[in-house]
Amino acid sequence: MRQRRWLIVLMSPLALWLGLLFLAPLATMVVFTFRAGSFGPEHDVFTLENYRTFFGNPVYGRLLLSSAWISFVASVLSILLAYPLAYYLAFQAGAHRLTLLLVIIVPAWISFLLRVFAWKLILGSGGLLNIVLMAAGLVDEPAPILLYSRSAVIVALVYSYMPFVALPIFVALQRIDRSLIEAASDLGGTGWQTFRDVILPLSMPGVAAAFFLIFIPTLGEYVTPLLLGGTDGLMFGNVIQSQFARALNWPLGSLMSLAVLLFTLALLAVFVRLTRLEDWVQG
Amino acid sequence: MIRHTKLWNRIAFVAAIWLAIVLPAACSQPAADMGAAGAAQETQAEADSLTVLDWAGYDAPEFWTQFAQTYPDVEVDYTYFEQDADALAKLQSGFRVDLVHPCSSWWGLYVDAGLVQPIDTSRLKNWPDVVPEMAKLGEFDGQQYFVPWDWGYESILVRTDKVEELPASWADLWDPAYAGRLSIPDSAEVAQVMAAVALDIPNPWQTTPEEDALIKQKLLDIKPNVLTYWTDASELSQMMASGDVWVAASVWTDTYSQLMADGVPVEYIDPAEGRLGWVCGYGISSNAQAPDLAYAYLDAILDPESIVNLSNQFFYGTSNRKAFELADPALVSLFKLDQPDVLQQTVFYQTMSAEHRQKITEMWDEVRLAP
Numbered sequence: 001m002r003q004r005r006w007l008i009v010l011m012s013p014l015a016l017w018l019g020l021l022f023l024a025p026l027a028t029m030v031v032f033t034f035r036a037g038s039f040g041p042e043h044d045v046f047t048l049e050n051y052r053t054f055f056g057n058p059v060y061g062r063l064l065l066s067s068a069w070i071s072f073v074a075s076v077l078s079i080l081l082a083y084p085l086a087y088y089l090a091f092q093a094g095a096h097r098l099t100l101l102l103v104i105i106v107p108a109w110i111s112f113l114l115r116v117f118a119w120k121l122i123l124g125s126g127g128l129l130n131i132v133l134m135a136a137g138l139v140d141e142p143a144p145i146l147l148y149s150r151s152a153v154i155v156a157l158v159y160s161y162m163p164f165v166a167l168p169i170f171v172a173l174q175r176i177d178r179s180l181i182e183a184a185s186d187l188g189g190t191g192w193q194t195f196r197d198v199i200l201p202l203s204m205p206g207v208a209a210a211f212f213l214i215f216i217p218t219l220g221e222y223v224t225p226l227l228l229g230g231t232d233g234l235m236f237g238n239v240i241q242s243q244f245a246r247a248l249n250w251p252l253g254s255l256m257s258l259a260v261l262l263f264t265l266a267l268l269a270v271f272v273r274l275t276r277l278e279d280w281v282q283g
Numbered sequence: 284m285i286r287h288t289k290l291w292n293r294i295a296f297v298a299a300i301w302l303a304i305v306l307p308a309a310c311s312q313p314a315a316d317m318g319a320a321g322a323a324q325e326t327q328a329e330a331d332s333l334t335v336l337d338w339a340g341y342d343a344p345e346f347w348t349q350f351a352q353t354y355p356d357v358e359v360d361y362t363y364f365e366q367d368a369d370a371l372a373k374l375q376s377g378f379r380v381d382l383v384h385p386c387s388s389w390w391g392l393y394v395d396a397g398l399v400q401p402i403d404t405s406r407l408k409n410w411p412d413v414v415p416e417m418a419k420l421g422e423f424d425g426q427q428y429f430v431p432w433d434w435g436y437e438s439i440l441v442r443t444d445k446v447e448e449l450p451a452s453w454a455d456l457w458d459p460a461y462a463g464r465l466s467i468p469d470s471a472e473v474a475q476v477m478a479a480v481a482l483d484i485p486n487p488w489q490t491t492p493e494e495d496a497l498i499k500q501k502l503l504d505i506k507p508n509v510l511t512y513w514t515d516a517s518e519l520s521q522m523m524a525s526g527d528v529w530v531a532a533s534v535w536t537d538t539y540s541q542l543m544a545d546g547v548p549v550e551y552i553d554p555a556e557g558r559l560g561w562v563c564g565y566g567i568s569s570n571a572q573a574p575d576l577a578y579a580y581l582d583a584i585l586d587p588e589s590i591v592n593l594s595n596q597f598f599y600g601t602s603n604r605k606a607f608e609l610a611d612p613a614l615v616s617l618f619k620l621d622q623p624d625v626l627q628q629t630v631f632y633q634t635m636s637a638e639h640r641q642k643i644t645e646m647w648d649e650v651r652l653a654p
Contacts, residue, residue, distance in 0.1 A: 037637070039375035040396055053645065059652040117518075125526035144527045148511040226469070227518065230511040231651070239648055246471065247644035248368040248637075 032254035050255045060239065060256070064263055067235040070150060071218040074157040075165075075211050081158065082166040082210065087199075089166075090173035101170070108163045116224050119156045123147040148230025156224050161217070165210040172206020173199070208275065216264060236260055332358045333576045336370055336380040338563075339363045341433075345592040350583035357576060374398045374568065381571040382580065384432070386563040387420045388472060388488075391634030394423045399566035401426040406578045409585035412605045416626045417562050420633065430581055431564035431602040433593055436618070436629065437473065438559065439552040440534040440542075442523060452555035454481040456532060457501075461508050464529040466522060469512035471647030472635070473533045473559075478502050480556045480630055488633040495646065502650045512651070523547065533559060536617060537598040551617070560629040564602070 036045035054060055085104070093100050107115065122128045123145050130142040146152050176199060184194040222237030229235070236256070243253030335342075342361040344351070350359070362380065364370040367389045374383060375396065385393065393399045404410040404427050413431060421429030439456065441449050445464070450456055456465060456477075467474060478501040479487035484494050510528060513519040516538050522528040524547050539551045565584075567577045583589060587605040594601055594610040600618055601610070607620045619625040 038372070057645070057649070059649050063652050120521065120525075120527075124522075127525070142526060144510070147527070226514055231506055231509050234651055239652075242469075242471070242644060242648070245366050245368055247640055248371060249641055249644070252641075 029254045029258060032251050033258055035251045038248055038250040050252045053252060054255050054259065060259075063234070063236050063239065064259065067219055067237075068263070068267065070154060070157070070233075070235060071215050071221075074154050074161070074218055075215045077154065078158045078162050078165045078214055079169070079207060079210055082162050083169055083207070086166045086169035086173055086206075089170050090176075104163050104166055112160065113223060115160060116156055116227050119152065119159070119228060120147065123152065147228060148233070150229065150233040152228040152230070153225050153233040153235070156228055157214075157218050157221065160224070161214040164213050168209040168213060169203060169206040172203040172209075176202045212268070219264060220260060331356060332360060333382070333573050333580055334360045334362065334380045335580070336362050336364060336373065336378070336383045338384060339365075340597075341384065343592070343596075345596065346584050346589055347580065349586055349589055350580050353579065353583065354576065359580070371398075379570055379572065380568050381573050381577040382565050383568055384563055384565050385429075386561055386632070387429075387431075388632040388635045390421060390429050390564075390566070391423065392637060393566055394428050397569055399428050400569050400571070400574075401428060402430060402567060402581075403578075404430075407582045407585060409582055409587075409603060412587070412603045413585070414602050414604055414626060416631065417564075417602050420562055420631060421564055421566075423634075429564040429566045430585070431562050432584065432590070433564075434560055434562040434600040434602060434631075435535050435537075436551075436558040436560055436600075437533040437535060439554060440523065440531045440539055441550050441552060442526065442529045442548060443550050444548045445526065445529040449550060450530065450552060450554070452481070453477055453532075454556070455554075456530065457481070457505055457508065459508070461530045463508070463510050465505070465508040465532070466511055466513045466519065466528040466530075467505070467509055467532040469514045469651075470533075471643040472632070472640070474502055474647055474650070475643045476559060476630070476632070477532060478505075480559070483556075486633075487630075488635055488639065490639075495642070499646050499650060502647075503653055506650070506653070523549065535561075536600075540598050540617070553619075557628040557630050560626075560631040562602070562631055 033050055034046050034048070036042040036047040036049065089097055089100055089104075120127070124130070124147055125142040125144055127145075129145050130139070133139045133145075134142060146155065180198055180202070181194060184198045189197070219235075220237050221235055222241050225233050225235040225238055229238075240253055240256045240260070243249045243256060247253075342359075347359065350357075364373065367385050370383060370385050371389060371392060374380070374393070375398070383393070383399070407430070410430075417431035417434060418427070421427055421431055439450055439453070443449070446461070448460065450458065450461075456467075467477070475498055476487045478498045479490070479494070482494075482497055482501055484490065484498070487498075490498065511522070513522065513528075513531065516535060519528070519531055519534065520538055520542060523531060523542060524545060534551075536551070539549060542549045565581055567574060567581075571577055585603055587603050587609055590601040590603050591606040591609040593599050594606065594614050598614060598617075600620075601607070607615065610620070615621055
């Protein structure tokens with residue numbers, strides 16, 4: 001009894017925090033989607049006009065799908081790239097493990113904007129790649145390579161989020177009981193068989209966590225597509241940003257934000273269902 | 284121990300009540316009408332401080348040394364905004380300032396929402412020298428609500444070493460010769476005006492549905508030429524200097540002069556349809572606490588000796604004709620201020636209704652997201 005009371009006391013700041021800074025704003029956002037304007041008399045008018053605008057215009061739905069595709073590709077690529085890295089750290093790096101881990105994380109300490117902007121300097125006309133290609137005689141005139149396109153956005157997203165992907169996979173690999181690996185080789189399993197049947201399944205919770213860690217934030221990205229996306233690499237975050245920062249239309253902006261939120265939740269629900277995530281986490 | 288727990292429960296309860304009721308009430312207080320205590324504070328505040336909601340950088344001491352000399356005891360507090368939408372949102376949510384500095388296409392929204400008060404121009408001794416074309420933009424229903432202060436051109440900037448034939452008009456930007464080397468700003472407002480000007484549409488700020496359809500098609504037509512949309516001047520500078528972008532639309536004069544200073548071969552075009560022109564200016568907030576100081580400040584920064592610093596140090600235009608004579612000759616020729624009809628030829632951004640802004644934002648989304 002006493003313990004329970006203490007629990008309530010200890011939990012109340014957290015509950016207050018979540019309520020005030022998460023649930024209340026979320027509720028405000030939902031209410032805003034029914035308003036006719038951001039301020040003034042229109043602020044108090046109830047309307048479904050925003051829903052009509054949003055669902056009546058196919059570009060928004062299409063953009064949501066193409067943004068999800070960009071995020072999905074970026075997530076899969078970063079997992080493919082980060083897995084061997086995490087594997088090396090967990091099983092091969094030995095005493096240098098911590099140092100190498102630090103090396104992976106350090107770039108994340110630099111301003112996000114700078115790291116995105118750096119890609120312009122690498123891929124641009126006067127950039128590193130062009131200098132190398134010119135010197136090798138492969139191109140005659142410098143031109144932006146890959147830059148200002150959907151591919152550039154994916155490349156930069158993979159680069160930016162890789163450290164966050166490597167960490168959960170590393171932790172999952174690290175936690176694998178080494179005696180299981182020994183048992184596998186005692187039973188005559190080859191290196192590949194051990195990896196496929198023992199290590200990979202046991203590391204799947206880490207891989208799933210990594211996927212969520214990159215898929216969700218990249219879906220809301222707007223800086224990277226703004227700087228590198230050109231005319232075909234825009235993402236959903238960009239239209240939300242222009243509703244808030246340019247058009248001053250908070251109601252429509254709120255509806256768009258809500259749409260991303262619900263869309264992400266729905267995708268995750270499907271994903272969890274398809275991959276039987278609970279089994280991995282419990283298993 | 285149990286008594287202790289009760290105490291904590293009570294504290295948490297009181298804290299929750301306080302957070303839920305007292306805090307929001309306290310926060311909304313300034314937005315509501317001030318009571319008697321507020322009125323007393325108001326007169327006192329008038330004597331010692333002035334609050335200006337401004338763009339970053341406009342707090343430079345050169346602009347208001349005169350004011351500081353006349354009112355040495357007055358503290359000038361600057362608060363900043365990044366986008367016009369932010370400034371309007373701040374005032375709409377009850378933020379108290381004396382002066383606010385939005386740009387012309389937003390002025391009407393302030394007047395409609397009652398956020399600014401009419402300005403008695405007879406109280407400004409520098410008012411007769413303000414350029415009439417710009418003053419007109421701040422006039423609503425026969426009353427002056429905004430005092431134009433700074434302005435500049437938005438035109439086409441070209442890398443002369445990369446482009447064989449320089450564009451002579453806005454309409455030339457559609458020339459396939461610039462395919463994949465053009466950058467236009469990621470702004471519904473600029474894109475719409477640019478297309479309207481190229482199409483020879485007389486008033487881009489009040490368009491018919493037929494004109495809207497033409498403008499949208501025109502913007503869809505320019506996409507094959509567009510390499511990327513630029514969002515900020517320093518980003519554009521980098522893309523022009525590196526050679527990614529050869530032709531850029533709606534570029535300000537400060538970017539041009541900076542690239543020239545860096546030795547990048549660029550030319551600032553004088554398009555046949557006229558350059559676009561932005562104008563920003565100050566309005567006095569309806570709930571200003573120190574309106575007299577606001578007038579004094581406005582008059583001081585309008586003074587030719589003060590305002591000319593804007594030209595000579597920041598490469599922007601000034602709204603005071605007398606300051607044209609004091610300005611750096613290089614700037615005078617860049618701004619073509621020596622040509623008498625230059626301001627009549629410039630297409631200044633007019634005020635825009637919220638509906639029009641919403642309409643063009645949606646149009647711009649459709650253009651940007653078209654496959």
